[in-house]
Amino acid sequence: METIGRQAGDCEDFSIAKYIFLKVLNIPDEKLRLTYVRANMAAYGVNAIRAHMVLSYYPTPQSEPLILDSLTPEILPASQRKDLTPIFTFNSNGLWLGNSTNPKASSTSHLSKWRDVLVRIKADGIEY
């Protein structure tokens, strides 16, 4: 919310925002993955390797994903993004159990950061 309001944010903020928007548009959860990637910033004029986050879209479970990245406005298949190396992906699957919309753990102090985000989004009134 803050990201959108201020029109500024880091890669994580953008990825999460995109994830939420797509979920609100009824894109099923299993097609979306938040992905930690290793980004080679040489393509953007900086000679460095950074930790980065993108949103991956898998049309089918087996297919190559489309990458929604805050570094570039274009949506490209993963094979065309040579600058990115995927490290780990996750979505809300397994955090939200079954049809339940409440976190399984009863106390927010036990939530991981990611779950904390999801809870906060929910608290902001966005249904997905």
Place this chain on the structure above:
Amino acid sequence: MSLIKQLWLAIIFIIILAGGGIFVLSTLAAKNNLETQLQMKNIDNATSLALSMSQMQKDPVTMDLLLSAQFDSGHYKYIGLYDPEDKVISEKINANSQTKAPSWFVKLIPIDVHAGVAAIQDGWLQYGSLKLESDSNFAYDKLWEETLLIALWSLLIGLISCYVGGKILKSILNPLQSVVDQANAISEHRFITIDAPKTYEFKSLVNAMNSLSNNIKKNVSEESARLNELLVQTNFDLITGLKNYAFFESKVDASISHEEFAQGVLITSRLSNLAAIDKNLGHEKTDLFLKNIGEILKAECDHSTTLLAGRLNGADFAVFSNQQVDCYTIGSQIQNLLSKSLVNALPDSHFITTTIIVRKTDTAKKLFTLVNQVLSEINAGDKNILHVIDQSDVDNRQDKNEAEWEQQLISALQGKRIKLGQFPVSGKEGQLIHYESPVRLQLIPDGNWLPAGEFISWAYKFNLINWLDQLVLEKALELLAAGAEPIGLNVSGSAICNEEFVKATVDLIKQHSAVAHRLYLEVPEKDAFNHFAEFRSFCNQLKPYNCKIGIEHIGTRISELGKLHDVGLDYLKVDVSVIKGIDSNEANKTLLRGLGMIAHSIGTLIIAEGVQTEGESETLIQLGIDGMTGPGVKLATP
């Protein structure tokens, strides 16, 4: 159910409720805690395993090895690897794990944990997902142990609470017992007072009961003091404080007519030339001198309960003994006492003393006339004289029979040749209250039945009286157990002072507790007040068995009736000296009315003794008497 029991139940209920509640809550909290922890472990382990698998080569052997390594080195129930289509690639299941907790416990408190799920990437592609479940049996073990521990502690704390609660309850309710005792005592007409406990509610209750008791005590004491004054005014000589002629006469008559009377002695002393003394000393000093004589005689009577003293007229003093004593001994004893008083004050004056044996057939009036004649015939001259009327006759009779009496009495007691007389005590409507049952003895087998008066003084003399009393009591209880009408027995002062006798009496009555409520025991006024502590203890010991206790021959110690408010008596019998001629004696009417009021306010019946005429009994009923006994009393025939 008693208050203490109810409070106990309430305490136990509360402790169980609190203990059980805490037990259930803590078990549930522990369960939730474990569930949360397991859930987090599932998620975290699945995520980290998936993360490491994402970085590995994706050949099935490596994947399987990784899975096995994780599975075997940790506590898992299930780890499964799925492809993106949710088909199983490889899975590990732990089927051997078992919990120490019993199965009902597992069923009752299930630990509900979902599998942790994480995605595995192969580059940009999805390789599959990982499902991981921890072994919840460890959690069950832990939960079971903890539950047992909590149960144990709850039980321990519960027991400690019970113990402490019991102590507190006891200290709170401690005063209650004394309050209950007091209430019971009051319902038995024993108006006792106790110290007020600290608890506010008990305090006001006890204060109320104490003030009730005190009011009764005050009323009774005031009334008896007033009556005593009346009694003194009408029956006692104002100067000497001795009984006046009329009262002394009626007392002597009452004594003679008494069941236990066999023979007595009347000692009469006349002070010579009283008129001259009065003239010489002056009125005041003479009165002082007479008062001194009165005190000497009173002291003598207080010393021995068998003696009565009175002032017949100006110069004549009399002492009456209701026992068979030697005329000469007692006569000289009184003579000496009196002449001692003269030695210093009036060396010129003398006492002329006569003694005479009093038999069952005599009347006081006849005796006084006879003595008066003798006294006027004796010319004293100038010395103290003791004249024994018919002395030789007495001596013979006593000496001859003594050994024989003892032997015959013992044989009669051993043979239990005992019978109880039957004189009805009737209520206002002529109904029976009880039978006065004086003892009769058959000294010689198949011989005459002797009334108590003939042998009772011998029994005292030979120290057989306690034995006799006990046999009488046994006999009475035996008759009652066989269905006899209520029986009234006399209990002497020496009996209530004898601890062994009291104990034996209590034991006997305990054995016949079913009929004890029909047993009436009465103690003479003099004995009851002279040995008041023993009398009170006698009453307290017998009261629990519901037998009735009363005082007989009331008429002399009225001022002390106030003491009786907390003894719990059942009846008072008023002496014949008050009852005799009640229909024409206004002073005694007032006295009796007052006595009735006292008796009723301490919850006892009042019974008139020695009622002879119809007129007397009618007056008595009008005066509010509850019952009467005597030759003039007839039971209503049904």
